[in-house]
Amino acid sequence: MEYAIEVNNLSKKFGAFTAVNDISFNIEKGKIFGFLGPNGSGKSTTIRMLCGVISPTSGSAKVMGYDIVKDTELVRKNIGYMSQKFSLYEDLTVEQNLNFYSQIYSVPKEIAIERKKELITMANLEGKEKSYAGTLSGGWKQRLALGCALIHKPQLLILDEPTGGVDPVSRRTFWEIINSLSRQGITVLVTTHYMDEAESCDVIGMIFNGELMEFAPTNDIIAKYNANNLEDVFITIVENVTHKKVNSYKEMKFLE
Numbered sequence: 001m002e003y004a005i006e007v008n009n010l011s012k013k014f015g016a017f018t019a020v021n022d023i024s025f026n027i028e029k030g031k032i033f034g035f036l037g038p039n040g041s042g043k044s045t046t047i048r049m050l051c052g053v054i055s056p057t058s059g060s061a062k063v064m065g066y067d068i069v070k071d072t073e074l075v076r077k078n079i080g081y082m083s084q085k086f087s088l089y090e091d092l093t094v095e096q097n098l099n100f101y102s103q104i105y106s107v108p109k110e111i112a113i114e115r116k117k118e119l120i121t122m123a124n125l126e127g128k129e130k131s132y133a134g135t136l137s138g139g140w141k142q143r144l145a146l147g148c149a150l151i152h153k154p155q156l157l158i159l160d161e162p163t164g165g166v167d168p169v170s171r172r173t174f175w176e177i178i179n180s181l182s183r184q185g186i187t188v189l190v191t192t193h194y195m196d197e198a199e200s201c202d203v204i205g206m207i208f209n210g211e212l213m214e215f216a217p218t219n220d221i222i223a224k225y226n227a228n229n230l231e232d233v234f235i236t237i238v239e240n241v242t243h244k245k246v247n248s249y250k251e252m253k254f255l256e
């Protein structure tokens with residue numbers, strides 16, 4: 001079995017505080033992995049380790065076969081990363097943003113021209129090439145940011161809360177694009193606080209207080225807890241750990 005992500009007993013401490021505690025999981029190539037957890041549970045810290053931005057305190061991980069500590073450059077080249085802030089240059093046009101990212105990732109000029117065309121089509125940005133990113137509405141910006149993250153044809157796409165602040169129609173379009181990327185063999189790691197979105201992932205990991213509480217195919221998790229949906233599963237897990245009554249995921253997001 002070839003894995004896009006292999007995580008073995010990964011931990012990260014900040015001083016005496018353990019942000020990520022001994023987590024292990026593998027993601028098969030081409031799968032959509034929903035990495036879920038309330039604020040401060042350790043998602044971004046895990047992602048930062050997987051992208052080679054911070055080193056683990058202990059444990060190891062490989063991304064597309066490359067060690068996150070020893071092969072940091074190769075890891076970065078193989079990842080497309082999109083944050084909830086979208087990281088666009090608002091005073092550059094759609095085309096100029098794509099040019100900028102193609103230079104950052106050293107995409108050869110002739111390849112970049114073709115790639116830009118493909119991405120503009122994929123992101124439904126035709127006709128907007130000369131528009132300034134700052135003038136685009138949320139959904140357009142989101143799809144442009146996705147295009148920028150894919151300019152170097154990464155085989156792993158990491159999306160950190162990609163649909164925050166985006167209208168429901170754009171969210172649906174965005175997920176159609178994500179599903180089509182997965183069908184093309186691209187592996188996707190996505191964090192989201194929208195439990196309905198999470199249900200369209202193939203595999204779910206639930207992290208709480210730095211511990212990976214569950215990791216399994218989405219349908220298996222729902223069946224295991226005899227739950228109606230992922231929100232109910234999460235509530236059960238958190239109530240078991242905290243011995244506090246939790247009414248909704250939204251409430252849990254802000255649990256201390």
Ligand SMILES: Nc1ncnc2c1ncn2[C@@H]1O[C@H](COP(=O)(O)OP(=O)(O)OP(=O)(O)O)[C@@H](O)[C@H]1O
Nearest residue numbers: 014017018019037038039040041042043044045046
């Ligand atoms: N550089 C750091 N120094 C100290 N503590 C940190 C650092 N980075 C993160 N933490 C702490 O580690 C914990 C996990 O944070 P992390 O950002 O990974 O959570 P998260 O699940 O991504 O949350 P969110 O959904 O809000 O982004 C938090 O308590 C956070 O305050």
